[in-house]
Amino acid sequence: MKLLEILNFSKEYLQKYSFSKPRLESEKLIATVLKLDRITLYAYFDMELTAEQKDKIKRYLREMARGRIGFDELIQKKGEFELDMKNYKEENFELLKKSIEYLEKHQVPNARLDAEYIFAHILKVSRVTLTLNLNKKIEEEDKNKIREMLVARGRDRKPLQYLLGEWEFYGYPFKVDERVLIPRADTEILVEQCKYLMGDIVIPKIVDIGTGSGAIAISLGKELPNAHVLGIDISEGALTLANENRDLNKAQNVKFIRSDIFSTLRDEKYKNVKFNLIVSNPPYIPTEEYKTLMPEVLKYEPKNALTDDGDGYYFYEKISKEANEFLTKDGYLAFEVGYNQAEKVAEFMRENNFDVISIVKDYGGIDRVVIGKRREEN
Numbered sequence: 001m002k003l004l005e006i007l008n009f010s011k012e013y014l015q016k017y018s019f020s021k022p023r024l025e026s027e028k029l030i031a032t033v034l035k036l037d038r039i040t041l042y043a044y045f046d047m048e049l050t051a052e053q054k055d056k057i058k059r060y061l062r063e064m065a066r067g068r069i070g071f072d073e074l075i076q077k078k079g080e081f082e083l084d085m086k087n088y089k090e091e092n093f094e095l096l097k098k099s100i101e102y103l104e105k106h107q108v109p110n111a112r113l114d115a116e117y118i119f120a121h122i123l124k125v126s127r128v129t130l131t132l133n134l135n136k137k138i139e140e141e142d143k144n145k146i147r148e149m150l151v152a153r154g155r156d157r158k159p160l161q162y163l164l165g166e167w168e169f170y171g172y173p174f175k176v177d178e179r180v181l182i183p184r185a186d187t188e189i190l191v192e193q194c195k196y197l198m199g200d201i202v203i204p205k206i207v208d209i210g211t212g213s214g215a216i217a218i219s220l221g222k223e224l225p226n227a228h229v230l231g232i233d234i235s236e237g238a239l240t241l242a243n244e245n246r247d248l249n250k251a252q253n254v255k256f257i258r259s260d261i262f263s264t265l266r267d268e269k270y271k272n273v274k275f276n277l278i279v280s281n282p283p284y285i286p287t288e289e290y291k292t293l294m295p296e297v298l299k300y301e302p303k304n305a306l307t308d309d310g311d312g313y314y315f316y317e318k319i320s321k322e323a324n325e326f327l328t329k330d331g332y333l334a335f336e337v338g339y340n341q342a343e344k345v346a347e348f349m350r351e352n353n354f355d356v357i358s359i360v361k362d363y364g365g366i367d368r369v370v371i372g373k374r375r376e377e378n
């Protein structure tokens, strides 16, 4: 029986016994038994009730009818619900507060947000409705799971995204673990630009070099349903996860292959394929800077996804040099770049037969995306 059905049942039952406000009485009773706020009750209209909850509601309905008393009067007499709810709410808010303090003690940035994400994940509710759900009892098993996650996040500094196992990128869900870089919000700007570039092409062919979780390739595949998107990575682990993400997002127009940059594209099978767009967010952190990254990144994110073990320009230079071979004659090359790298990357493009058509800033005002268009050959 669903919540809406029991609400209607309860209203009709009280109506039969001539209660003056049967709906209001029913809402109060059901909200209390389910430990929800009455105002938000209808947001859960589809919720399936347990046998225990249904029995409790029916028992209290009978008591109200028998004594001809409203719900407020009944709980005053019994006292049990009020006590329950008050205790859970106080106890749970205290637990959340302590959890935030614990993360702060370990210098976790955005401690409140992370604690809320952890609670919401374990309690299987959205972060937005977490506060409402803290009225309910948290089972001991769930409390233990919350504690374990807090320790991993605080003491061990494991990234929140790896703990949750899933993260949103461009509005799509992506499984993430230590085999892949966590997709960053700034990279969405690159996707946005690519989508715009490919807008007029009927069947765009796109290749994403260093695809990792498949975030760029799959988002483009979803946004451009006519496109054929190929994601390339050197890491087998990343490719396994990228394939899972393709299935998760039902992006049938996206494929993944193992390749060291362009190497596999020179195989017989791909020899004649020309792409309208080569996109890449390659490892671009210089080796010196890599050592100074946050513990979350250093300890958990794959090193070969972050740094080229050099000056940070290896992939930009190599891809710019070789891209012409794989592009249609009016094809595009689009890179995400690191802080202060845009100008030099633009120079690589110009030296290699590309007109730089735009350099786009990220949300922090830093040049983040460089786009080149293959120059007309004379």
Ligand SMILES: C[S@@+](CC[C@H](N)C(=O)[O-])C[C@H]1O[C@@H](n2cnc3c(N)ncnc32)[C@H](O)[C@@H]1O
Residues within 6 Å of the ligand: 180, 181, 182, 183, 184, 187, 209, 210, 211, 212, 213, 214, 215, 216, 232, 233, 234, 235, 238, 259, 260, 261, 281, 282, 283, 284, 304, 305, 306
């Ligand atoms: C910065 S991550 C980008 C991941 C994903 N595209 C994103 O934007 O979230 C770079 C990716 O390049 C891959 N990579 C590193 N060296 C490579 C190579 N020689 N050929 C192909 N991919 C490589 C790494 O495995 C990693 O997944």
